[in-house]
Amino acid sequence: MNKVYNWITIIQNAVFRPTCILCGNPGFNMLDLCESCHRHLPKNLHCCYRCAEIFPAPAAVPTLCGRCISETPAFDETYAPFIHQDDIRYLITGLKFGAQFKNARLLGGLLAEFVQQSAETPDLILPVPLHIARYRERGFNQSLEIARTVSKLMAIPLDYASCIRHKDTAHQTGLNAKSRQKNLNRAFSCIKPINVHHVAILDDVMTTGSTANALAGVLKKAGVNRVDVWVCARA
Numbered sequence: 731m732n733k734v735y736n737w738i739t740i741i742q743n744a745v746f747r748p749t750c751i752l753c754g755n756p757g758f759n760m761l762d763l764c765e766s767c768h769r770h771l772p773k774n775l776h777c778c779y780r781c782a783e784i785f786p787a788p789a790a791v792p793t794l795c796g797r798c799i800s801e802t803p804a805f806d807e808t809y810a811p812f813i814h815q816d817d818i819r820y821l822i823t824g825l826k827f828g829a830q831f832k833n834a835r836l837l838g839g840l841l842a843e844f845v846q847q848s849a850e851t852p853d854l855i856l857p858v859p860l861h862i863a864r865y866r867e868r869g870f871n872q873s874l875e876i877a878r879t880v881s882k883l884m885a886i887p888l889d890y891a892s893c894i895r896h897k898d899t900a901h902q903t904g905l906n907a908k909s910r911q912k913n914l915n916r917a918f919s920c921i922k923p924i925n926v927h928h929v930a931i932l933d934d935v936m937t938t939g940s941t942a943n944a945l946a947g948v949l950k951k952a953g954v955n956r957v958d959v960w961v962c963a964r965a
Contacts, residue, residue: 748760761839763840771816777964779808780806781795808964809960811841818962834872841960841962852926853887853927854889857873859893863898876962891922892921893918893921893924895918928957929957930959931945933961934963
């Protein structure tokens with residue numbers, strides 16, 4: 731089956747050649763992104779290994795930020811290849827509020843490229859659920875759209891049915907970390923057993939980590955031993 735998908739990808743790339751979403755030049759590595767634009771993406775090179783909070787300077791060894799030292803989150807590690815600014819912000823905003831699904835495929839490809847090199851492979855990928863009211867308003871879940879590409883490229887099962895967001899939380903924009911966490915109390919629950927050891931939560935952006943922390947806590951209570959967080963960007 732994988733060979734069939736490989737041939738389909740080869741044919742698609744031959745007929746519909748990848749084109750950079752950002753500048754219109756030919757893409758590379760089967761991405762809708764050219765090499766130059768890829769080089770200039772705002773990369774999150776120095777960060778806390780648990781929550782990916784951006785450090786102003788490199789650390790000699792893997793380091794925790796002050797927040798993770800004072801209060802350990804429910805998740806174990808976070809992988810966030812980019813900083814939420816410039817072209818990455820443009821791609822995420824275009825997907826989230828403009829239904830630009832080609833952006834989801836590109837973001838998923840970039841995220842897969844990063845975690846394949848740096849993260850332990852989980853048993854399944856679980857995109858952060860949207861509340862049904864927010865889903866009806868938007869028409870799609872941007873995290874799920876990104877996760878579809880990552881799941882396909884890495885051949886990792888995708889689980890978007892075992893957890894639900896049953897609390898329609900207020901928009902998180904403008905809230906501090908404490909308010910965000912309070913906003914998410916009892917927002918998620920598992921409605922099906924998750925009989926795996928290791929789960930990767932996938933989202934578009936991490937700001938304070940409150941959403942990932944709330945969902946990871948539910949997964950740990952459901953019996954999952956390790957929960958990592960994969961996000962396209964860290965704010």
